[in-house]
Amino acid sequence: MDELGAGIAQSRRTVALIKSAAVAERERVSRLFAEAAAILQGFQAEVLSFIDEGEATMLGRSQGDLRRQEGQRSRLSRARRNLGQVPEADSVSFLQELLELRLALEEGCGPGPGPPRELSFTKSSQAVQVVRDGLASACTSQWEQLQGLGSDEDGLQKPGTEADAESQDPESANSLESEAPRDYFLKFAYIVDLDSDTADKFLQLFGTKGVKRVLCPINYPESPTRFTHCEQVLGEGALDRGTYYWEVEIIEGWVSVGVMAEDFSPQEPYDRGRLGRNAHSCCLQWNGRSFSVWFHGLELLLPHPFSPTVGICLEYADRALAFYAVRDGKMSLLRRLKTSRARRSGTPASPVDPFQSRLDSHFAGLFTHRLKPAFFLESVDAHLQIGPLKKSCISVLKRR
Template identity: 30%
Template structure:
């Protein structure tokens, strides 16, 4: 117990050190920006005093009764010039902040996988290996048949049966009617879990894969207004003065999630709060940010479902598939990266499948959103 305690104390110390280093970097960036603000504040204070002195001189000149003296003082004041104050651009290094956060997020995912792995393997081994009773002869030695059975069982320990996974349906608007091979869920390899198994899960079971999603304002089009700590998006009638950024959308009023996923199973929900001119999907980070090809679903790098008034469509690679209407105002998105599919669900008293895409993903995927007309509003549900 002492040895175990010392090992875990060391693990905690390493994680705390990583946390301290990350917080220190953010604090240093905060201090850098605050120092700039303090400098500008001091410069503006000096400029304010300078202008105040000139103002006092002007007011004194206006009280002068002697016209000759007034004209002399006025002539001197005319030669007094005030230069515009140069105010440097002050903003946080968003790339640095993003990198620090992604590092912490990646560390968390590694720890979660590492912590869950031993338990999963243990459960799997218990399910797969059931030792047979050994045959014992009167001399308390294993018989030949007993030794043979023991040897064969020992050879099987820890080896999971290799069963073929059910093939995913290519037709994404109807469920695959072929019955998948019955097999125990492979918890050690979440990516191998079949699409059909998720379609039968309850919402409570889907919430086991819930992730927290926030919006990355560096990608937001200038007509997209972000609010509620970057969890709500709407169409702004007044263009936002976002600073230029290589990841910002310039053609379509779209925005990406801050988080990206390159492995595992992830689930999030989006509420359609107003209007029906919007789109919800996923995309690669390499998707275009300019031109008509940058719209969700109009390229090979994105998959989405789209509401255009009363019409609902699924889009990928500039191909549209019209879908049956749904009254659901809350949409669940489940991404299985290794499994190679993403499904969109209408969430209500019972969730129902809206559409499913099958693909072999090759890059990190980001949640993606499109809002079109004035009044459109989407809100990310905080499931954690």
């Protein structure tokens, strides 16, 4: 009975601890959800205000033209009516009305300016759609991680456990890993030049190395390879064998960098044509808060902090694409995309990773195409520069 009494006391303390921890966690979660809702509401208010301001500005001009044309038509109608009512013998009145009609005609009665070629606020829905997609993907990813944690302490998976060791099997690694110095990658340096015939009309190119997203469309010549629904641009030349390495400097905004199949249609709609949202491309995205990788419409959030310079290494022989943070000549692996090897018999199964499952199913098919470096500028004023592959620090641009 003494032993049972001690056990009961311990169990009661455990029950109380679980209940108090659950209450505290509910409060924290509720507070975080409230903060997230406040952020979304603030963003909604800003976007709606942006639409209202754009509408008011454009309506002011268009309604002014409308009132001017209606006033001209009214004066002409009145002058014509008055002229028709003048008696034939009253030459003085006839000349006066004729002069009035002439003055009305001299004001001009041609059509006003046509509708604007681009409404500045019509890109708002695309920005909100990007936020919605990112939120939905993040919620799905985090929920799957929560479900995989288990309900007891013994089942909790911690970094560095067998599951991580399985994913970092040395047999699946090669020389292009995070501990390799930057000089090693420079042996595979590939000079990327932007192809102006692929640039969307809302992208302004600076030579062949820089690109920025703008509000006003640029009058590019017609081209069958030009993107029409996504603010994207490709690099010149197509890659189909060997190893290639290039670097990109993120100057401002939401930017995605990666590769895209040469034969992918640039006329695909926005939801399927964006980099990483189809089976013909994949990318690393910086969304202003965090890095993530996209492939075939699925996103995987990465825990790494922002790095303005990103290295991309395409390995055709290994059918792999790796992204690195480059800082002061040091390489830090963000993520290496590659199909996993078949599990050896007798090896325990690890929790299912939806993103890796998507890679295992479709990623190898990407390498059956010739690939091109690809860039997607998601936010207004997004700006990137293809870095010069020097051995010294490549950050040569002054940031705002």
